[in-house]
Amino acid sequence: MIVHKKLANGFACIEIKNSSAEATIALQGAHIFHYKREGEEPILWLSEVSDFEAGKAIRGGIPVCWPWFGFNEDKTLPQHGFARTALWEFVCSGEVDEKTTSITLKLTHSDETLKMWCYKFELELKITISDRLSMELKTTNLDRESFTITQALHTYFAVSHISDVTIKGLDRKPYLDALTWKNEVQKGDISFNQEVDRVYQEVDGEIVLIDKNRIVHLKNEGSSSVVVWNPWIEKCSRMSAMKPTAYESMLCIESANAFDDFKVIKPNESHTLRATIY
Numbered sequence: 458m459i460v461h462k463k464l465a466n467g468f469a470c471i472e473i474k475n476s477s478a479e480a481t482i483a484l485q486g487a488h489i490f491h492y493k494r495e496g497e498e499p500i501l502w503l504s505e506v507s508d509f510e511a512g513k514a515i516r517g518g519i520p521v522c523w524p525w526f527g528f529n530e531d532k533t534l535p536q537h538g539f540a541r542t543a544l545w546e547f548v549c550s551g552e553v554d555e556k557t558t559s560i561t562l563k564l565t566h567s568d569e570t571l572k573m574w575c576y577k578f579e580l581e582l583k584i585t586i587s588d589r590l591s592m593e594l595k596t597t598n599l600d601r602e603s604f605t606i607t608q609a610l611h612t613y614f615a616v617s618h619i620s621d622v623t624i625k626g627l628d629r630k631p632y633l634d635a636l637t638w639k640n641e642v643q644k645g646d647i648s649f650n651q652e653v654d655r656v657y658q659e660v661d662g663e664i665v666l667i668d669k670n671r672i673v674h675l676k677n678e679g680s681s682s683v684v685v686w687n688p689w690i691e692k693c694s695r696m697s698a699m700k701p702t703a704y705e706s707m708l709c710i711e712s713a714n715a716f717d718d719f720k721v722i723k724p725n726e727s728h729t730l731r732a733t734i735y
């Protein structure tokens with residue numbers, strides 16, 4: 458089942474349901490903000506106080522950070538790029554079989570994007586919903602010049618309690634600590650008892666999120682950087698569209714091309730970032 462819907466304020470969403478899972482995607486940002494396997498609790502975290510409004514990023518789900526990750530040197534430009542607040546176009550959807558549905562959305566350059574980033578592009582997100590959630594974010598350069606991007610599929614995972622989770626798969630990986638801007642090396646698995654904002658590098662294997670009652674896997678391709686973020690108490694109380702206690706029930710593991718893992722894309726060439734959650 459694929460249903461195109463509009464909220465009372467005109468905010469457009471697509472609801473998908475098949476025999477293995479369900480998902481909801483906003484046309485703004487191609488933003489998946491709900492994904493749940495049949496008979497299980499939602500895998501994605503969504504803020505109870507998120508905006509669903511034109512021009513404001515949804516807090517939770519999987520924001521698409523593009524064509525830059527984090528701050529731009531030009532501080533008047535939005536953090537994490539403009540793709541997450543731009544209105545994407547529906548391209549196609551299909552029921553592959555009774556357990557699998559796919560949907561493709563795209564964003565192309567416009568007068569508005571050219572003012573913020575002076576390149577012509579096509580950005581396509583193909584989402585496949587089954588007992589796995591797969592995303593393929595393909596950037597194509599339609600310009601006459603090469604361009605450089607950084608990006609992320611900024612997944613907010615729902616967790617039972619932040620103190621109860623462990624992340625495996627990043628042991629011995631170098632990382633940039635975005636709180637101190639120092640380069641460090643991970644020792645052992647990751648657990649949380651303070652604010653964490655790190656860009657892991659040289660990541661090639663599977664990442665495993667171990668929670669009290671479930672284990673979630675994440676595998677990326679076309680990417681060697683992963684951002685791990687939890688705002689903890691103080692930053693959470695200052696974050697927009699988040700309740701002060703929200704940090705307890707969420708954790709971001711972001712499939713990225715960030716910092717040194719930037720991608721240079723030549724005219725008529727493409728780069729695809731793939732992430733699968735299972």
Ligand code: BG6
Nearest residue numbers: 536537611635654655684686711
């Ligand atoms: C993470 C960054 O990717 O996104 C954090 O590492 C940032 O530093 C977080 O706070 C949320 O960003 P935003 O723009 O959605 O508030």
